[in-house]
Amino acid sequence: MAGHARVRLTRTGGLAGLRMQAELDTAQLEPSQEAEIMRALDAADLDRLEKAPRPEPPMRDAFHYELDVDRGGRTHRIAFSDADWPEPLDPLLSLLSDRARPVPRN
């Protein structure tokens, strides 16, 4: 499944307690980079991740993430923490993490 995707990552918590956010339209990326991101989205199985039961270990200062994906009119919201970081999405999450900026947290 090719096409483009619009994604937004929100990261909260952490020792610093910052709220960080990054948005991205994959259409703005170099074709090879976009292809890598789209492959990661395919491999991640967003339907499964969205419904997966989430472990809630008593972590303190861990990051919590929310990833919104809008792709071809279908939207997904995936929530995870450092304990269940979805490895297949690593290329996308790394890119978004690099672009994230602090936003008001409350």
Add this chain to the structure above:
Amino acid sequence: MCDHHPLRCILPPGLLHRLSRDASEEVRAAALDTLAIDARFRLARAESAARRGGRTVRPVTFARVGGQPQRVICDQQHRRAQTPGKVVRAEGQPAVDDEPINQAYDGLGATYTYYWTTFERDSIDRQGMPMMGLVHYGRDYDNAFWDGAGHMFFGDGDGKLLTQTTAGLDVIGHELTHGVTQHEANLEYSGQSGALNESVSDVFGIQVKQMALGQDVTQSDWLIGADIVGPQLAPALRSMKQPGSANPHDDQPADMDGYVEGGDVHTNSGIPNRAFAVVATTLGGHAWDAAGPIWYATLCDPALSSGATFAEFARLTLKHAGQVYGRTSPQSEAVRAGWDAVKVPLPASADGQG
């Protein structure tokens, strides 16, 4: 077992440590091997205890004198795995050619020293639990955290928000204190109890740094994370004396007038942080002379519930100040001044019961 591995018998860890340092290569290897197995057993028991949380009654399986940390530093090699990586420096082993590993080792040692010399607390669980520092977690990871299962994870930072997180003695003390809190009041991680959980980690984290540097309350900057911030968060993550002033993104309230309903646990923690800083600076000397012990007695008081509010925590600090130093003592007055400054109400009677 003993035929082939004579050291895998009941030997005190101290002797094993001496053998691992002084004996022949063969004996040394066997001693280290045995220590590693010993550490794994203890880790399994500690993890099991940590998962339960709170003040659970545990059978005493061995008598322990205490006073000796059991540090295990692992290299996560930039992976995100939640399990410990390769052990690169265990207790008693010499420094390695990797500064963050040595910083974690030394920082956990300073934290152990603070808790042992001030309260005779033997590690995270009072029972000599190994202190596991997992270093080089993730890639450019801007954070350090306690996983609730006996491990402290440390990222290297991206150089913009945060730098090497093991460089902060207060940060290492902060993370280890999350483990202490888990084994005591086990404060729930949301609302006021969550902000108290965070504040308690800052309160003891800053004291770890102050003790290691020999600072009295006037010499400390009362900043959290000053040694690990990058340019975007300079000069620090939080200011205990002046919440809200630590960096351009710092929105911590300095008293209850600014309390953020539904706020992040790292937001409202500024209020009890400042109360502690006022108590300690009002009394002078070292923070661990009286203010630290009052806070510690409160954290360990079974009357402190896991869902405690600021006012409930404050009342117990006043109770302990009164019991130890007297109801009209300078210490009790300083505790009142601290909570008054941040506008957390205290009971009228001086014993904290009224």
